[in-house]
Amino acid sequence: MTPEYPFDEAATARAVIDAEGRVTEWGEGARRLLGWTADEVVGRPAARLVQGPAPTTHGPRWDGTLTLRRQDGRTVSVWLLAHRRPGPDCGGGEWLVVSPLESARSRPASSALDRAELIQSPCAVAIYDEHLRLYRMNGALAALVGLPEERVRGLRVSELSDRLQGQEIERQLQRVLTTGVGHDIRTYLPVGEDGLMNAWLARMAPIRDEAGRVRGVCVAVHDFTDQYLARERLQLVNEASRRIGSTLDVVRTAQELADVCVPRLADFVSVDLLDPPEPGGEAATGPLTAPVTLRRAAHRSADPGSPEAVVQPGEPDTYPAGSPQADSLLAGRTTAAVLPSGALTQWLNQDTARREWIRQYGVHAMMSVPIRARGTTLGVAVLIRFRRPDPFTPDDQLLAEEITARAAVCMDNARRYSRERETALALQRSLLPQSLPSTAAVQACSRYLPAARAGVGGDWFDVIPLSGMRVAMVVGDVVGHGIQASATMGRLRTAVRTLADIDLAPDELLTHLDDLVLRLSDEAGTDGSPGEVGATCLYAVYDPVSRRCTLARAGHPAPFMVRPGSTAEEVELPAGPPLGLGGLPFEAAELYLPEGTVLAFFTDGLVESHDRDADAGHQLLRESLSRTAATLDLTCDQVLHQLLPAGGACDDVALLLARTQGLPASRVATWDIPADPALVAPVRKQVIEQLGVWGLEEAGFTTELVVSELVTNAIRYGARPIRLRLIHDTARLICEVSDTNHSAPHLRRAKTWDEGGRGLLLVAQLTQRWGSRHTPEGKTIWAELALLDEE
The missing domain is CATH 3.30.450.40 (GAF domain)
Structure with missing residues (x-):
């Protein structure tokens, strides 16, 4: 007996045989049937107990009559029921072999159990006694399980079917037997040799005698496989x-x-x-x-x-x-x-x-x-x-x-x-710079990564050469994702390059860009309501001669700066409102950058993510930039590897790194020009002497003509003080003339009888490019001469 089921375990002959045919369990009922003790049988081949050949089994269940050897040498014919129990990992498993003893099948009749009408019921019905052993079952249940009633009478549920599910049903029978309260359970059992699982609803009810005592359990089984x-x-x-x-x-x-x-x-x-x-x-x-x-x-x-x-x-x-x-x-x-x-x-x-x-x-x-x-x-x-x-x-x-x-x-x-997405990416790639220009002011490297799941966005960056060997660096982010954001980004990038070409100061450029975004918002609106076009931008101009950088931003993250031999630090810069608000001023800041300083411009997709806030992202960026890398290219890879998750960023990422370069003082020559046309000749002579120092004698004739024309125009139309500056680069020579008059010159077509008006036209023909830019003090007229063609 077991604590859970205080009934006679010896009423059934029970044995377990493993996949190799050896006996692993031997019950008391088996000892009573054959006389062998557990010590004499367990661990030995089960075939020793069978008179004649052992049966061949293929399905999950087998039943039949075998001649077995008793311990005293006699034989006995016994009807056996065997169930295959799966082993670990659905392996060969083992067999549970049971047989009800005659004493269990020939118990005295119970009036309470016999009165239960079940023979003619079309429903599958079984009656279990106080020991939870099968007392009766009708023909419908016998046909369902495929076993005759006279053979299985006296077996427990765990001996009639799969042991694990049978034990659960047996626990429910025990519950009804002890509490006297019926209930329903659902179970899934295979029926027949095909092994198909069927769904069953078992309704359990107690059977009572005249005194009201529970003497057994009646189980009615209904097949609800179709509904299941x-x-x-x-x-x-x-x-x-x-x-x-x-x-x-x-x-x-x-x-x-x-x-x-x-x-x-x-x-x-x-x-x-x-x-x-x-x-x-x-x-x-x-x-x-x-x-x-x-x-x-x-x-x-x-x-x-x-x-x-x-x-x-x-x-x-x-x-x-x-x-x-x-x-x-x-x-x-x-x-x-x-x-x-x-x-x-x-x-x-x-x-x-x-x-x-x-x-x-x-x-x-x-x-x-x-x-x-x-x-x-x-x-x-x-x-x-x-x-x-x-x-x-x-x-x-x-x-x-x-x-x-x-x-x-x-x-x-x-x-x-x-x-x-491919279309939007192709559009965005065509709008972003295919390569960064090589300038004497900075060494630049960039990365752009589209969002992993949100689609392409409106992040952009650019490096724009300016006059006087200066360079502009810009990074921006259009609100939203998709083709519309990419198209807006292209329009803003074009506008920035156009505004940069007329040499606007960073804060002034952002003001014009803010007006453009307002117009784009109006164009994007429908039914008279304004659209929702917004962007952030950061614009910086670096001068390698003075080594000074002027920056302004419109709601964009401030850049990081890594001075030589130092760690990364965030540039203190007025925030400025995002583009598209209108009417709010932008402020610029200027700082001195030693040669070799690295500036890091980026969009918020690099530092913001779902699993960390922006402050934590800025700290990670600061640590990553502070680690020395051999090249800017390796630094870009290092930053992206540390800050972006393995599956990609949830927003677009643009990163632009620029290492500043300074122009040696020996490559720059400056003269203050007196406001006297008669003194232009000595200035031309000094220029020729300086070209000789630089080894540019072959460019002397062209340079002398350009200097003479620009200086003469400044003396005639400009305002004092007047300054001439020559800047020598490897591939070009730049001539700049500055004065304090804010009016800018322009080309005009001189008529045949005009005595003047051909100076700037001559300059345009002799130089690679020329132009003017406004300064806080006035204006500067500049012209660039290509040197490589002169060699």
């Missing part, structure tokens, strides 16, 4: 709606389709897709012809590692006519087959790998479902069964088609998203 399967199918459809399409990724969606179907609908599922004409393009819409080439997108098996797969994900395979894949795609409908099938024989004879796989795993049912969405065929899903013994039913086909249809829409959405 319908509910399972509905749950699977709901689960598919929740799990499939979690990302806008075709391969991931295909894997989700396979994961949902295994093992609840099939034992192995493969998803093969047609290759689009180009990455992110549309799939073929014309009629398909055999053979069909598909690419394995995903598969899933009930066995770990999918050992059944003949084709691996990413690999193409060609399916001829007669294969399930080709037949379902050509017919445009689901095809199902039970193996062996004549329709598949020819294909399998050609594909020896699949034929061997089908033979090895015992594949018996196959269903192929085309994946179609919005009139376009994307591929095919093949569902296979080799563990489950039942074939695919029409309900299974409808379920597979419903799940596949949902996955097809998600795949088509993913492909459309990929195509739109």
